[in-house]
Amino acid sequence: MNKSISLKSRPVGTPTLSNFEFKEVEKPQIKEGEVLLQLKFVSVDPYLRGRMSDAKSYIPPFELDKAISSGAIAEVVESKNDNYKVGDFVSGHLDWQEYQVSEGKNLLKVDGAQVSLSAYLGVLGMTGLTAYFGLSEIGKPKEGETIVVSGAAGAVGSVVGQIGKILGCRVIGIAGTDEKVEMLKSKFGFDEAINYNTTKDMQKAIAEASPDGVDVYFDNVGGEISDAVHANINRFGRVVVCGAISMYNATEVPMGPRVQGFLVKQSALMQGFIVGNYQEKFPEGMKQLVTWLQEGKLTYEETRVQGFDNIPNAFLQLFEGKNKGKMIVEI
Structure with missing residues (x-):
């Protein structure tokens, strides 16, 4: 058979x-x-x-x-x-x-x-490479900056957060259950995590979790969660658009706040990508992920x-x- x-x-x-x-x-x-x-x-x-x-x-x-x-x-x-x-x-x-x-x-x-x-x-495949290149090539995080990750308990998001910590950043994750929120902090080392299903005012919650603003937003979900993060983006902030799972099953194009306002006001960058854009660099990315895994800096x-x-x-x-x-x- x-x-x-x-x-x-x-x-x-x-x-x-x-x-x-x-x-x-x-x-x-x-x-x-x-x-x-x-x-x-x-x-x-x-x-x-x-x-x-x-x-x-x-x-x-x-x-x-x-x-x-x-x-x-x-x-x-x-x-x-x-x-x-x-x-x-x-x-x-x-x-x-x-x-x-x-x-x-x-x-x-x-x-x-x-x-x-x-x-x-996962961590040593397309998932890990997506996290690595999206964050390093577009997010370009600097030590001491704040990174927010949506879909943070997912395959890509959990790796993004860990890489952010390796690079010396403050990392805030957004997930959908208290169990996932706890996992982000206890297993993956996120500094803060927010349960979007139990949070009434996401924009305020993100502001409280990132008092110095958001320098890099790694977006896996789109929709209202991303609108709330955009409102907290710092000047010269970078928005890495990896996915938009909140909209994949929509039968009509959803309407929401337009991005031009915060992009202009904050001189921010927003860029989408697919991991295949960096195919020629895959060996470099894989080598770094394997090293971090062997050193115990990455888990999955x-x-x-x-x-x-x-x-x-x-x-x-x-x-x-x-x-x-x-x-x-x-x-």
Whole structure:
């Protein structure tokens, strides 16, 4: 048996299980130069929501009735490729299909001896690199400055906050539960954390947590939370726009305060990015993340969901804020 999960229909608003289709497909046979991969860990990420819509973006949309794909870790179970042997583990952008064939291109060998294999989907993968380059290349934090991170208990946000502390900054996180707020301070070393679900006046709460104002805002959520942070941005502040999960399922363009006012008033910078912009620097970023991890300066949190059939459920739980750190499906 070889299970596959495809996109059955394009979501309108928040995706549901009805948008996915489970199929049984033939287990493939490999030819010379190929390897047979068996999925071990699958990454589910908010950006996948954008690929479910038939809209122009920085990456093509998923095709209907074809397997969805995302970052994953797989084991080589058969090989006719001299670069890979049976038992090797690799990371890559792979289909949501239990067994699949690869020519070996765009695969990275990974070793689970020092860290969990799943870490290569999180702190040592696109998640960690997104945090590293977004903060360092756009945020450009200086020692003693204040950084605010929204979606701080998520995969990217939790790494951003830790890097901020490594660089000598005051770091404030925004999350959605008291448990996550406590985790940000006790596990990840944030100086302050705010529960947006129990805070009536976010603008005031951010001002109280950052009495010297906000120098860098790492934005993972957009919406009203970001409006409140923008009101506290310092002169020459930098806003790093990594994501906008609060708006991904909106059926209409939401209206809110315009950004031009605070950008002009504070001579502030706002820039969006995707991690692929820095692909040529990935080795540099990976080297630094590994060093910090080995030195004990970085740690990470995972929410693991068990079973191939639960990949769609895990993805949907992202929009309910049920993950702490990286959401991983263990096959």
